[in-house]
Amino acid sequence: MKFKRYSIPYSLWLLVFIVIPLVLVVYYAFTTGDSQDFSTFQFNMENFKRFFTHIYTSVLLRSVNLALVSTVLCLLLGYPIAFIISKEKEKTRNILILFFVIPMWMNFLLRTYAWLALLGKNGIINIIITKLGFQPLDLLYNDSAVLLGMVYNFLPFMVLPIYSVLVKLDPKLVEAAEDLGANRIITFLKVIFPLSLPGVITGISMVFIPAVSTFVISSLLGGNKSNLIGNLIEQQFRYTGDWHFGSAMSIILMIFILLTMIFSYKFDKEKEGDGGGLW
Amino acid sequence: MEKQNIIDLKNISMSFDGEKVLKDINLYVKENEFLTLLGPSGCGKTTTLRIIGGFESPTEGKVIFDGKDITDVPPYERQINTVFQKYALFPHLNVYDNIAFGLKIKKTPKDVIKEKVEEMLRLVNLQGYEKRSIEQLSGGQQQRIAIARALVNEPKVLLLDEPLGALDLKLRKEMQIELKSMQKRVGITFIYVTHDQEEALTMSDTVVVMDKGRIQQIGTPIDIYNEPKNSFVADFIGESNIIDGIMHEDYIVEFSGKVFQCVDKGFQKEEDVEVVIRPEDIEIVASNDGILKGVVNSVTFKGVHYEMFVKSDDYEWMIHSTIMKDVGSEIGMTIKPENLHIMKKVKSDEI
Numbered sequence: 077m078k079f080k081r082y083s084i085p086y087s088l089w090l091l092v093f094i095v096i097p098l099v100l101v102v103y104y105a106f107t108t109g110d111s112q113d114f115s116t117f118q119f120n121m122e123n124f125k126r127f128f129t130h131i132y133t134s135v136l137l138r139s140v141n142l143a144l145v146s147t148v149l150c151l152l153l154g155y156p157i158a159f160i161i162s163k164e165k166e167k168t169r170n171i172l173i174l175f176f177v178i179p180m181w182m183n184f185l186l187r188t189y190a191w192l193a194l195l196g197k198n199g200i201i202n203i204i205i206t207k208l209g210f211q212p213l214d215l216l217y218n219d220s221a222v223l224l225g226m227v228y229n230f231l232p233f234m235v236l237p238i239y240s241v242l243v244k245l246d247p248k249l250v251e252a253a254e255d256l257g258a259n260r261i262i263t264f265l266k267v268i269f270p271l272s273l274p275g276v277i278t279g280i281s282m283v284f285i286p287a288v289s290t291f292v293i294s295s296l297l298g299g300n301k302s303n304l305i306g307n308l309i310e311q312q313f314r315y316t317g318d319w320h321f322g323s324a325m326s327i328i329l330m331i332f333i334l335l336t337m338i339f340s341y342k343f344d345k346e347k348e349g350d351g352g353g354l355w
Numbered sequence: 356m357e358k359q360n361i362i363d364l365k366n367i368s369m370s371f372d373g374e375k376v377l378k379d380i381n382l383y384v385k386e387n388e389f390l391t392l393l394g395p396s397g398c399g400k401t402t403t404l405r406i407i408g409g410f411e412s413p414t415e416g417k418v419i420f421d422g423k424d425i426t427d428v429p430p431y432e433r434q435i436n437t438v439f440q441k442y443a444l445f446p447h448l449n450v451y452d453n454i455a456f457g458l459k460i461k462k463t464p465k466d467v468i469k470e471k472v473e474e475m476l477r478l479v480n481l482q483g484y485e486k487r488s489i490e491q492l493s494g495g496q497q498q499r500i501a502i503a504r505a506l507v508n509e510p511k512v513l514l515l516d517e518p519l520g521a522l523d524l525k526l527r528k529e530m531q532i533e534l535k536s537m538q539k540r541v542g543i544t545f546i547y548v549t550h551d552q553e554e555a556l557t558m559s560d561t562v563v564v565m566d567k568g569r570i571q572q573i574g575t576p577i578d579i580y581n582e583p584k585n586s587f588v589a590d591f592i593g594e595s596n597i598i599d600g601i602m603h604e605d606y607i608v609e610f611s612g613k614v615f616q617c618v619d620k621g622f623q624k625e626e627d628v629e630v631v632i633r634p635e636d637i638e639i640v641a642s643n644d645g646i647l648k649g650v651v652n653s654v655t656f657k658g659v660h661y662e663m664f665v666k667s668d669d670y671e672w673m674i675h676s677t678i679m680k681d682v683g684s685e686i687g688m689t690i691k692p693e694n695l696h697i698m699k700k701v702k703s704d705e706i
Contacts, residue, residue: 248443251410254430255437256457256508266456270447 104323111319123324132308132325139305140332142219143288146226147234150283151276153227154234158275159268161235162242173239176232188225188296195221195297217299225293230286234279241275242268277340285333305329360419361386361512361544362407367416369402369568376402378568380416384512384546384561389538391547393555394565395591400548401516403565407546408437408514421511436505437514441521442497444489450476450500451485457508475503478537495526502537512544519554531557552592556580564588585698589631596637596672600630600697608697611669613646615690619697629698634675635660636694645687647672651680 105123109116127133161172179187194200195215202212215221245268253263291306298304305325312322362384369377377399384390392400405411406418409430418426425433436457444453454475458468476482479499489497498518505513515534519527535558538545549555555562556576564571564579564587572584583589586597600610605620610630622628642648649667660675665686672688680686 246443248439248441249445251430252437252439252443252445253456254410255408255435256504257431257460258456259429259431262460266460267445267447271445 101323101326104320105327106324108320111317123321124328126321127324127328132305135303135308136305136328136332139288142222142226142304143284146223146230146287147280147284149223149227150231150234151280154231154279155238155276158235158238158242162239162245169243173236176235180232184229185292185296187229188293191221191225191228191297192216195224216297219298221297222294222304225297226283226287226290229293230283233282233286237278237282238272238275241272245271277343281337281340284336288333289329359386359421360384361388361421362546363417363419364403364407365417365419367403367406367413367418369399369406369411370414376568377406377413380568380570382563382570382573384544387542387544388560389535389545389547389558390561390563391549391555391559392563392565393549393552393591394571395550398565399568400550400565404437404514404516404546404548407512408435409433434510435512435514436508436510437516438498438501438505438518440516440518442501442518444497444501444504446489448489449485450481450487450489450492453489453500454504454507456504461508471507472503475507478506478540479503494521495530498522498530502534506537506541506543510543512546513538515545515547517549518547519549519551527554534558556592564591566591583631583696583698586629586631589696589698594634594673594675596632596634596670598630598632598670600628602626602628602697606692608695611647611667615646615695616692617695617697618693619695622697622699627700629700631696631698632672632690632694634662634673636690637672637674637676638689638691639674639676639678639680640687640689642685642687645689647688649686649688651682651684651686654679654682 104111106121107117107119108122109118157176161169164172192199196202197212197214197216199215201215206212249267249271250263253267258266289306291304291310294304294307295310309322309325309329312318312325316322360383362382364380364382367377367380367382368375380399380403382403392403394400402411406413409425409428412426416426417424420433420435445456448456451472454472455468458471463471472485473482476484479502481496481499481503484492484496484500489500492500498521501518518534519530522530531554534545547555547558556579559576561573562576562579563573566587572579572588574582579588579592583592583595586595589595590597598610600608602608602619602622602625603614604624605622606617608615608617608619608628608630647667649665649672652664652666652671655662657675660677661679663674663676663680665672665674665688667688674688
């Protein structure tokens with residue numbers, strides 16, 4: 077028990093920076109009034125009623141939809157990448173993985189701004205297109221641009237967990253499958269993929285969660301047309317000043333993420349495999 | 356009727372990154388034979404097994420299976436199954452699905468699969484374990500499931516890569532006997548890899564002793580033990596006294612300054628040779644009656660016999676005997692002519 081006192085600073089940290097803010101968010105979510113004046117607060121469900129009776133639900137659905145599509149795209153792109161890298165020799169593997177990690181050392185905003193320069197009306201891609209004699213394209217400020225931004229930014233979070241599970245996969249299991257008559261495709265479907273599921277589940281959560289709550293990517297690449305739930309929450313706090321409604325939306329998003337986590341965790345347990353998840 | 360060769364390895368050589376690990380391996384395996392590849396680690400026995408299984412392609416040479424060249428046939432098209440060293444059972448499948456894996460791929464009807472899996476579980480004595488997960492099984496049980504998973508496909512040849520290595524001594528002995536009887540019951544060829552010479556002698560019909568990528572000797576366990584072809588085999592199989600000697604002429608050899616009768620011939624006159632004598636073949640007699648004399652340096656009780664080290668003028672002899680002599684006592688030693696094994700001297704790089 078002598079270590080108990082060493083945990084005090086950490087408990088304090090948890091209390092001040094996680095527990096109290098969370099309680100405050102919940103408190104704001106279930107009250108209405110002037111956000112700056114506690115005496116005007118009244119307990120009620122107005123914020124939630126407002127959310128579920130207005131167009132906000134359609135924004136939530138749109139956010140979830142875009143996040144799902146970007147997660148699927150990341151998976152479709154990321155799995156083969158992780159698979160191919162894991163087959164390489166150790167030296168090559170480490171270099172290739174480094175290439176995936178290096179962009180993450182650069183500022184997230186900067187990387188997203190770079191796409192503005194590429195996709196804009198007078199961006200590099202349109203310059204090339206007009207030089208070739210075609211009409212310039214509207215590449216920015218639509219859902220595809222937002223998707224591109226999400227996939228580009230979150231792909232490493234899909235590749236890394238899948239890669240780390242695949243690279244630990246016992247090659248003897250692949251040989252055992254081949255020994256028992258499975259060709260490469262069957263070996264992949266029956267052995268390699270099921271055993272890499274913990275990595276896939278982790279990758280999905282690590283892409284889906286930031287994708288569903290992002291507001292930077294959508295406001296930079298999506299413009300005004302592409303409001304996501306993250307943008308709505310941001311607006312409530314920064315411009316409208318309605319912290320109550322903003323908190324309520326945050327809570328709804330949290331519950332939503334929590335449900336997806338439980339769902340994927342359950343799925344992982346059912347199909348339990350070697351390697352383990354990363355969190 | 357003469358048994359057919361089920362596997363023929365013809366002039367197999369193998370290199371990894373320019374390093375030769377197998378050098379001109381020629382080996383045939385007969386139907387229903389229990390053949391063991393025996394040798395120290397790094398001798399090439401596992402590589403040989405992997406070439407037969409199809410997991411490695413030899414740099415040179417051919418693998419003939421049932422009269423057909425299968426050198427380039429992938430493992431999943433070979434009628435050969437393997438029991439892997441650490442079993443390599445699929446952790447995401449239960450016992451039933453592990454055993455059924457091969458049958459499902461062959462699209463066997465469900466009721467047939469069920470029947471065969473149950474039959475296999477009976478064979479390996481694990482009835483009722485269908486629903487267990489692999490992690491719930493002990494090492495010995497995993498071992499049996501690995502065997503069942505391979506045998507259920509009715510292969511013509513079963514490859515076993517040190518399958519008992521991870522088990523404790525008692526279980527290993529039990530499994531040795533069980534494997535041997537299983538092989539007789541199912542009547543298929545077993546090719547077994549081990550570094551444990553006792554295991555090899557206990558179970559095999561034929562033992563192939565390998566070292567440094569070459570086959571040193573092929574023979575029955577009795578041949579290998581009693582008539583080792585060179586000092587490596589003699590030293591590796593059982594324990595031996597190996598001493599330099601000179602072959603004066605046929606049937607006459609000199610070592611330790613004494614001339615002995617022996618049963619070997621065909622050497623050049625005055626050829627340098629090595630003489631191998633098994634520790635149990637040295638007889639202890641009164642010190643004046645022996646050809647060789649020595650002083651007992653140490654005595655260890657080994658259960659069935661005593662192990663003694665006896666120092667003579669130029670060699671320390673290892674003797675296994677049921678007679679115990681006290682440390683420090685002088686004894687005489689005699690050796691029967693048929694128990695002297697004369698070997699040509701081999702330069703170490705030829706091995």
